[in-house]
Amino acid sequence: MVSILGIPLEDNSSFLKGSVKAPPLIMDAFHSDASNMFAENGINCGDGSLVTDLGNMRLPTGKAAMDSIQKAVCKELDHNHKVVSLGGDHSITFPIIQAYSQSYSDLNILHFDAHPDLYDNFENNPYSHASPFVRIMEKGLVKRLVQVGIRTLNDHQKAQVKRFGVEVIEMKDFDSSLSLTFDGPVYISIDLDGLDPAFAPGVSHHEPGGLSTRKIINIFHQLNGKVVGGDIVEYNPDRDINGVTAVVAAKLLKELLGKMLS
Numbered sequence: 079m080v081s082i083l084g085i086p087l088e089d090n091s092s093f094l095k096g097s098v099k100a101p102p103l104i105m106d107a108f109h110s111d112a113s114n115m116f117a118e119n120g121i122n123c124g125d126g127s128l129v130t131d132l133g134n135m136r137l138p139t140g141k142a143a144m145d146s147i148q149k150a151v152c153k154e155l156d157h158n159h160k161v162v163s164l165g166g167d168h169s170i171t172f173p174i175i176q177a178y179s180q181s182y183s184d185l186n187i188l189h190f191d192a193h194p195d196l197y198d199n200f201e202n203n204p205y206s207h208a209s210p211f212v213r214i215m216e217k218g219l220v221k222r223l224v225q226v227g228i229r230t231l232n233d234h235q236k237a238q239v240k241r242f243g244v245e246v247i248e249m250k251d252f253d254s255s256l257s258l259t260f261d262g263p264v265y266i267s268i269d270l271d272g273l274d275p276a277f278a279p280g281v282s283h284h285e286p287g288g289l290s291t292r293k294i295i296n297i298f299h300q301l302n303g304k305v306v307g308g309d310i311v312e313y314n315p316d317r318d319i320n321g322v323t324a325v326v327a328a329k330l331l332k333e334l335l336g337k338m339l340s
């Protein structure tokens with residue numbers, strides 16, 4: 079069973095607000111009569127014995143929000159449910175992984191993003207959406223972090239990549255036949271700005287030169303490993319055009335669920 083958890087948190091966004099409104103809009107697109115509920119690999123995401131929707135969390139403010147996210151994810155994992163979370167900004171991935179690391183000792187993360195999100199200190203907010211992966215790596219919560227779609231490395235972040243042994247597949251070096259193999263469980267974190275803004279305009283940080291929807295789906299299909307959880311973050315409806323980014327998020331949600339349930 080996979081639980082879908084809406085996490086409407088935008089407090090740690092550095093540039094624009096708006097992602098707090100994302101989860102129900104992605105779920106509306108997911109359930110829209112415009113499409114059916116099947117992933118491309120034949121899994122029926124509309125099967126209530128496979129997928130359950132927990133709806134939107136009610137979050138306290140400040141650091142308490144982080145603790146509350148961690149607790150909510152722990153509760154699902156304790157019931158042997160896997161979790162797909164819908165953000166919110168990318169700061170939610172740190173407390174989610176804190177929860178996952180209690181159940182999975184040899185976790186891998188596959189992370190799609192335009193940005194490596196490895197700032198040691200961004201605007202003095204340790205929970206900034208620019209820093210979740212440094213918080214994860216400095217605590218040693220995962221054994222491997224693989225980033226795909228990156229196209230904004232500066233000197234500081236390059237040093238951070240080296241410091242934590244992050245495997246970065248930069249967009250400039252991206253090869254469409256990419257096939258990734260992981261030993262042990264895999265968690266997939268999708269920042270929608272990893273996609274080119276032509277495919278996903280509804281994000282706060284437009285960074286041209288990115289992935290297509292198809293390329294991300296193909297990476298799922300070609301991935302060797304057991305996917306045990308994931309998140310889709312940084313959808314900003316205020317920036318969207320005709321809801322197209324919500325539909326892209328919903329499509330990636332279906333394919334992620336299909337991969338996890340196959």
Ligand code: MN
Pocket residue numbers: 191192193269271272283312
């Ligand atoms: Mn990003």
Ligand code: MN
Pocket residue numbers: 168191193195207269312
């Ligand atoms: Mn990000």
